[in-house]
Every structure is written in C-alpha cells, then in structure tokens.
Amino acid sequence: MKTKLINILENVKKYKEKTENEKKQLQERVNRLQEEFKQYKAKKQREIAKINTQLRITRRKLLKNKKKLRISQKKQKVIHQKIVQKKSIPKKRVPKKKVIHEKAVYTNIIPKKNTPLPVVKNLPWVEIVVEDNINIYQLALRYYGDRDKYREIYAANQHIIGKNFKIYNGMSLKIPMTNQFEEQPMILNRD
Structure with missing residues (x-):
C-alpha cells in the first residue's frame, strides 16, 4: 500500500508540476498577448491621431474655401447687378x-x-x-x-x-x- 501511495503522490506531484507548467505557459501567453495588444493599441492610436490631424486640417481648408466662395459669390452678385443696371439704363438717343x-x-x-x-x-x-x-x-x-x-x-x-x-x-x-x-x-x- 505504501507503493500505491507513493505512486499516487508521485502522480499528483507530476500532475501538479504539469498544471503549473501549463499555468506558467498560459500566463506567459497572456502577458505576450497583452504586450502585443498594447503595441497594437499604441499603433492604432497614432494612426487615429494622424487621421484626426488630417481631419482638422481638412476642416480648416474647407472653412477657408467656404469664406472665399462667399466672397467671390458676393463679388459676382455685385458685378451681375452692375451689368443689369447698365442693361436697364437705355442710352438716350436724340433724333x-x-x-x-x-x-x-x-x-x-x-x-x-x-x-x-x-x-x-x-x-x-x-x-x-x-x-x-x-x-x-x-x-x-x-x-x-x-x-x-x-x-x-x-x-x-x-x-x-x-x-x-x-x-x-x-x-x-x-x-x-x-x-x-x-x-x-x-x-x-x-x-
């Protein structure tokens, strides 16, 4: 019976070592995945920051272009009004x-x-x-x-x-x- 107990203890010891090894491997794998995730997250945040910067620049350009467009439309309207005024004022001709x-x-x-x-x-x-x-x-x-x-x-x-x-x-x-x-x-x- 002693041998059986020793065998069981050895088996339990092996099982314990095996589970601890598996546990360590799983922990290492989790640590590796967390590190990879941090790197991935940092990379994506940099990309998002670049995209946000480009978006802000594009918005500024759009606002500038809107202002320029408004100004040019006002100028065109003034020019159009002058042309209409010139057309509507007939030249006085004397017989x-x-x-x-x-x-x-x-x-x-x-x-x-x-x-x-x-x-x-x-x-x-x-x-x-x-x-x-x-x-x-x-x-x-x-x-x-x-x-x-x-x-x-x-x-x-x-x-x-x-x-x-x-x-x-x-x-x-x-x-x-x-x-x-x-x-x-x-x-x-x-x-």
Whole structure:
C-alpha cells in the first residue's frame, strides 16, 4: 500500500508540476498577448491621431474655401447687378436732324375735338428721322418745351402722320421753327 501511495503522490506531484507548467505557459501567453495588444493599441492610436490631424486640417481648408466662395459669390452678385443696371439704363438717343431752309405751308386741319391747328405759312423747318419709338408728344416737348405743341408738328406732317398721331421709327418728319422752337433736353420714361 505504501507503493500505491507513493505512486499516487508521485502522480499528483507530476500532475501538479504539469498544471503549473501549463499555468506558467498560459500566463506567459497572456502577458505576450497583452504586450502585443498594447503595441497594437499604441499603433492604432497614432494612426487615429494622424487621421484626426488630417481631419482638422481638412476642416480648416474647407472653412477657408467656404469664406472665399462667399466672397467671390458676393463679388459676382455685385458685378451681375452692375451689368443689369447698365442693361436697364437705355442710352438716350436724340433724333437725327437736318436743317432745310424750305418754307412750310400749313392748312387748318382738325384732328381732335374740333381744335383748330395753327395755320403757319412760309416758316423754315428742321427735318428729323424718328428713332427709339419716340412719340409726337415727346417730339413737341423736345423742340418746343411743351407737349401741347404737338399740333404744329402734326400740321406740318399731316400727310405722313395718321389721325391717331402715331409715328414710327425711320419716319422723316418736318419740325417747324416757330417762335417757341428751341431744342429742349428731353426726359424720356420718367417714373
């Protein structure tokens, strides 16, 4: 029985040594894995730090580019507004005129409300070419300083102008040089 006990004790001792060896190996393996994990973690943290740095730099660049874009959009808007303003302001064009020293002969014509037209004979006149869709009232304002003097222009050109007083671009009209005749600065499209 002693031998059996010795055998059992030896077996227990061997088993204990074996388990301790396995325990040491497992502990070493755990230590190695922990070390590898620390290295891996440190490496990944460096990579994450680099990525975060690149992200911050990219954000800064993006903000700078946004500001530049806003500034350039404002400049473009200002330029566009200037262009629109230039397009919307029409150039004031004055009808071309040609002085002819012929005498104009008027007859008494009643175009509207039985108001007699002036009868003027042997007056010098200016010949103009109508441009820019100007109307007879604007011509009267231009050459006589009064819109109501359109009758003189109509009387001199009744063979060209219809009873509706419409004149068109390209028409050649005679403007009588009466006592009120004077080139006046014309203001068109006043709002």
